[in-house]
Amino acid sequence: MQPAFTDIVSAAARLDGFAVRTPVIESPRLNALAGGRVLVKAECLQRTGSFKFRGAWNLISQLDPAATPGGVVAYSSGNHAQGVAAAAQLKGLRALIVMPADTPRIKQDNTRALGAEIVTYDRATQSREEIAAHHMRARGAVLVPPFEHPDIIAGQGTAGLELADQAAAMGVRLDDVLVCCSGGGLTAGIALAMAERSPGTVVHTVEPEGFDDYARSLAAGSITRNPSPTGSICDALLSPSPGEMTFAINRRLLGPGLVVSDAEAAAAVRFAFENLKLVLEPGGAVALAAVLSGKIAVRGRAVGVIASGGNCDAELYTRILTSAI
Amino acid sequence: MQPAFTDIVSAAARLDGFAVRTPVIESPRLNALAGGRVLVKAECLQRTGSFKFRGAWNLISQLDPAATPGGVVAYSSGNHAQGVAAAAQLKGLRALIVMPADTPRIKQDNTRALGAEIVTYDRATQSREEIAAHHMRARGAVLVPPFEHPDIIAGQGTAGLELADQAAAMGVRLDDVLVCCSGGGLTAGIALAMAERSPGTVVHTVEPEGFDDYARSLAAGSITRNPSPTGSICDALLSPSPGEMTFAINRRLLGPGLVVSDAEAAAAVRFAFENLKLVLEPGGAVALAAVLSGKIAVRGRAVGVIASGGNCDAELYTRILTSAI
Numbered sequence: 296m297q298p299a300f301t302d303i304v305s306a307a308a309r310l311d312g313f314a315v316r317t318p319v320i321e322s323p324r325l326n327a328l329a330g331g332r333v334l335v336k337a338e339c340l341q342r343t344g345s346f347k348f349r350g351a352w353n354l355i356s357q358l359d360p361a362a363t364p365g366g367v368v369a370y371s372s373g374n375h376a377q378g379v380a381a382a383a384q385l386k387g388l389r390a391l392i393v394m395p396a397d398t399p400r401i402k403q404d405n406t407r408a409l410g411a412e413i414v415t416y417d418r419a420t421q422s423r424e425e426i427a428a429h430h431m432r433a434r435g436a437v438l439v440p441p442f443e444h445p446d447i448i449a450g451q452g453t454a455g456l457e458l459a460d461q462a463a464a465m466g467v468r469l470d471d472v473l474v475c476c477s478g479g480g481l482t483a484g485i486a487l488a489m490a491e492r493s494p495g496t497v498v499h500t501v502e503p504e505g506f507d508d509y510a511r512s513l514a515a516g517s518i519t520r521n522p523s524p525t526g527s528i529c530d531a532l533l534s535p536s537p538g539e540m541t542f543a544i545n546r547r548l549l550g551p552g553l554v555v556s557d558a559e560a561a562a563a564v565r566f567a568f569e570n571l572k573l574v575l576e577p578g579g580a581v582a583l584a585a586v587l588s589g590k591i592a593v594r595g596r597a598v599g600v601i602a603s604g605g606n607c608d609a610e611l612y613t614r615i616l617t618s619a620i
Numbered sequence: 621m622q623p624a625f626t627d628i629v630s631a632a633a634r635l636d637g638f639a640v641r642t643p644v645i646e647s648p649r650l651n652a653l654a655g656g657r658v659l660v661k662a663e664c665l666q667r668t669g670s671f672k673f674r675g676a677w678n679l680i681s682q683l684d685p686a687a688t689p690g691g692v693v694a695y696s697s698g699n700h701a702q703g704v705a706a707a708a709q710l711k712g713l714r715a716l717i718v719m720p721a722d723t724p725r726i727k728q729d730n731t732r733a734l735g736a737e738i739v740t741y742d743r744a745t746q747s748r749e750e751i752a753a754h755h756m757r758a759r760g761a762v763l764v765p766p767f768e769h770p771d772i773i774a775g776q777g778t779a780g781l782e783l784a785d786q787a788a789a790m791g792v793r794l795d796d797v798l799v800c801c802s803g804g805g806l807t808a809g810i811a812l813a814m815a816e817r818s819p820g821t822v823v824h825t826v827e828p829e830g831f832d833d834y835a836r837s838l839a840a841g842s843i844t845r846n847p848s849p850t851g852s853i854c855d856a857l858l859s860p861s862p863g864e865m866t867f868a869i870n871r872r873l874l875g876p877g878l879v880v881s882d883a884e885a886a887a888a889v890r891f892a893f894e895n896l897k898l899v900l901e902p903g904g905a906v907a908l909a910a911v912l913s914g915k916i917a918v919r920g921r922a923v924g925v926i927a928s929g930g931n932c933d934a935e936l937y938t939r940i941l942t943s944a945i
Contacts, residue, residue, distance in 0.1 A: 318665070567899075569934075609941040
């Protein structure tokens with residue numbers, strides 16, 4: 296069952312005191328470059344370094360630990376893993392996370408540091424869903440899916456609720472909101488929140504080249520898949536296809552999807568370092584990259600940009616800063 | 621004449637709509653490590669990437685451009701330069717900045733990008749005050765000193781006013797506030813704000829080893845100088861001695877000064893990258909370093925940390941991330 300706007304309001308109440316109400320940052324230099332107002336919602340400053348804690352906590356905080364001795368299981372490329380691990384730890388639940396073997400080390404280390412157990416798999420040859428299902432049955436655990444769940448979508452939507460309120464408090468009417476998109480849960484949640492709190496604001500997905508399954512699915516009107524499971528520095532945005540639930544929401548509410556190259560994502564990471572003083576991972580910088588590379592008209596307009604995460608290995612970050620990417 | 625608390629309130633009104641009300645960030649991991657609550661005031665997210673815009677705007681916004689055809693002159697190791705350049709540009713005034721030749725390139729580039737003219741000097745052999753005075757006379761410009769001025773101190777104090785209000789809104793009574801310290805203007809402003817808005821909170825300077833003129837001056841009860849003008853990665857904190865006006869305020873209001881090594885400052889920069897997702901320069905990270913290296917008791921207590929700036933060259937940042945420092 297699809298979540299409704301009221302589910303986002305309920306999620307916001309559950310998150311109060313646990314998640315960070317992340318700041319909206321406006322940079323005079325970015326505004327000058329873009330010729331309009333760009334409001335950056337800094338979700339990299341969220342607990343665990345990405346928005347993923349929102350959805351995970353919204354679902355997990357409703358579980359009864361006594362009735363869930365097997366804890367929770369999740370599959371994730373790294374940010375959902377940390378969100379689930381942190382939420383489970385807060386709630387006193389065991390957590391097992393199925394992760395691609397090529398997940399950035401910072402995401403693996405942080406997930407373990409939050410008390411979760413990790414099982415790795417090969418992104419190219421194995422199915423994470425099957426591995427997770429196996430462990431779920433074996434320990435009688437509850438699955439916390441990365442996006443296909445009304446509580447997850449509603450939890451991520453709280454970022455949109457906050458952005459709508461923060462923009463209004465700044466006296467800004469947002470023309471567009473750009474959302475880094477993988478499975479579409481964050482986008483769907485934000486689109487639901489905006490439709491109610493900021494009607495007229497157009498929400499767009501932003502994806503890396505070669506992984507623009509959402510843009511193509513929206514254009515085609517039906518779910519299409521990416522040709523390859525790997526091959527972008529945006530490791531957080533490699534979901535093979537839109538979720539059915541997220542797509543049902545997004546096809547109804549979104550504007551056209553945007554696409555940026557890895558080089559444009561890397562340039563946005565550098566821009567955030569130099570000008571915003573925010574650490575972004577490449578996948579968390581694609582919405583900013585869409586603005587900087589002119590993929591959407593900003594002149595004389597106001598655009599919200601979700602900076603969705605900042606969990607980047609020092610080695611990759613260093614290569615990006617030195618313009619090796 | 622020393623500034624009073626009411627001058628900080630007036631400064632806050634002048635800054636409204638021009639400066640960023642920077643967020644206070646709390647990290648569950650940092651709290652767990654410290655065993656208490658650590659509230660990080662993210663001044664790296666301020667306009668121009670450091671708190672310096674506050675004081676510069678408070679002074680410069682009061683100038684009449686028609687009566688100031690010569691514009692403003694300032695000497696600065698880089699962050700004050702950018703603050704002055706941005707404020708002068710907003711006000712439509714010319715700006716000339718006297719900068720050490722070894723100033724990080726990002727600070728020189730940003731200052732130029734904000735429309736200021738730059739004159740460099742040798743930190744070891746030349747007097748920046750004399751060079752600035754020469755240009756001031758030559759063009760009939762107004763000097764914007766880095767800390768020895770009531771408007772500058774009051775402007776920087778708005779960071780303390782905000783922190784006191786933000787902590788109160790979070791239900792936190794701060795036991796201590798740690799401030800990255802060079803000439804003492806930010807510290808003096810914050811100490812004045814705290815004395816009024818958060819009485820009982822003890823404010824401490826934090827300085828790099830070898831440049832602890834403030835800690836030694838406070839202990840001695842009189843102004844003492846650093847033995848060397850250069851030799852720390854904390855390029856923003858190399859003022860040779862406390863200012864007379866800042867010291868008169870600080871000796872009355874502060875607790876003991878704290879000192880951290882360059883290695884501890886670098887470790888704090890890495891911690892902010894990995895856990896806070898904030899870009900800090902070494903000099904902007906020394907207060908955080910004091911907490912991480914146990915220079916102050918945090919267990920069971922609440923401590924405010926000013927993360928004062930994030931203008932770090934990519935080359936130095938890369939060396940820090942790869943643990944080369």
